[in-house]
Amino acid sequence: MHGEFKVPGGKLVVVDLDVVDGALANVRLAGDFFLEPDSALDAINAAINGLSAESDAATIAAAVRSGLPSDALLLGFSPEAVATTVRRALQKATDWRDYEWQLIQGPPLEPVVQMAVDQVLAEEVGAGRRKPTLRIWEWDRPAVVLGSFQSVKNEVDLENAAKYGMDVVRRVSGGGAMFMEAGTVITYSIYAPTDLVQGMSFADSYAFLDEWVISALKSLGIGASYVPLNDITSPTGKIGGAAQKRLGTGAVLHHVTMSYDMDGDRMVEVLRIGREKISDKGVVSANKRVDPLRSQTGLPREEIIERMVETFRTLYGLTPSEITPEESARADELVKEKFGTQEWLYRVP
Structure with missing residues (x-):
């Protein structure tokens, strides 16, 4: 062996x-x-x-x-x-290049639909109906995305979220809340067979699945590194965080949100986070923008994404794809049955 x-x-x-x-x-x-x-x-x-x-x-x-x-x-x-x-x-684990990777970029989707698409694409990869896929998300409206086990009332100021027109949704993976506004973050998901992370602990698999993006950020002049369990950081502060879910269908869903240029003041109005959590997110004072990718590269968000995609393509290969009509229809069903319901959102009140 x-x-x-x-x-x-x-x-x-x-x-x-x-x-x-x-x-x-x-x-x-x-x-x-x-x-x-x-x-x-x-x-x-x-x-x-x-x-x-x-x-x-x-x-x-x-x-x-x-x-x-x-x-x-x-x-x-x-x-x-x-x-x-x-x-x-x-356990006969596989490697990145054992697969034909596909790329989905966009389109902008409602936050609740994003949650459903994430589950659907992971399930399709696990069932063998879709090749392993990298997806770059786009947002059509602002949102707070809660981890699977977080309490709504402990994490979100619902009055301020409504004031700023922010949807509140819950994803299938654990971890902390994500503050999303169109154009201010870079979010991606990897949908892969569990064989890719076979034999790895969760901690090892986090760093393994994000090593390519660390390489991409370094090529842009950012001193990026991975801090266990799930943080991407640099000498000037945290850049983003990862979350992961291993599905019984034989797939691993791994997704990451990195800050490009977020409004720190608005974030602390909407998220109920104390001083300790604020420091973790790089917010040190009022009127502060959380902008590690923009300030450290000076590049438009689109150019950073382009470098990420090119890095992945160079390392592992990548061909264009899109969400199929069947996958979209299944995502719409999941919105009605699960992600768009009060039972799911308030599974932890």
Whole structure:
């Protein structure tokens, strides 16, 4: 069995192994990482050999760590990365380039329809009716998007939301509230088979699925990096956040919102967030715009999106697509049955 894992921001880790009578055997670790002393490579292989093929990532990482000599130095990878690679080998995980990726850009949609389209496209990928897809969202009106488990009354000032004409909707993934106004954010979704993140913890999969956008931002001169669990940041502050949902249909839905040029004052009027949360969002005073992408690049929003798309295309391949009439019809059904209902919005009052 063969497994590969490119550590986000690090090096490639490769493992070849056999399974004999339910145990790992003939483990051979390789990659472009740095490891001292040389004997540590054999120590890692020996630590993994003999483990049960049912071992979880934590067990494998612990075995690697305990088997390393005390003076071992690992650069560009970690025991956890080795464990992820072993699990990917055992579960026959796929890689980005194993798929034909498609791109959907727009069109602008109502916030509640956006929520439904996100679920529909993920389900279609899981069912094999749609190829893995990158979608760049566009908004036709302002909205607050709540995480699946957030309380409406704790997160949103409904009176101020109404004053500014902002819809309040709830998505299927967890995480925090997103403040959306047309042209002020960049939002994208990745719909992929779960095989792409097979063997990874949620924490590892977040960074793995967003490594391409970190590369795109760096190519624009932004010192972007990923901060666990789900933040994209830079030396001057947070840029955006990710959320994820793994569907039982065999797909992973991963979406990210990054701030281009948001009105910080309006955001704190509409969202019920304390000082701690405000600092996390980069708002430090009144009359402050949350504009990391605009201020750090000086570029129009459209040019940043173009660079993101080109980066993804260069790394993994990308062909144009669009939401099909069947997918649109299913999204309309989900709006009526789920996302547009008071029961869904107030599932956590």
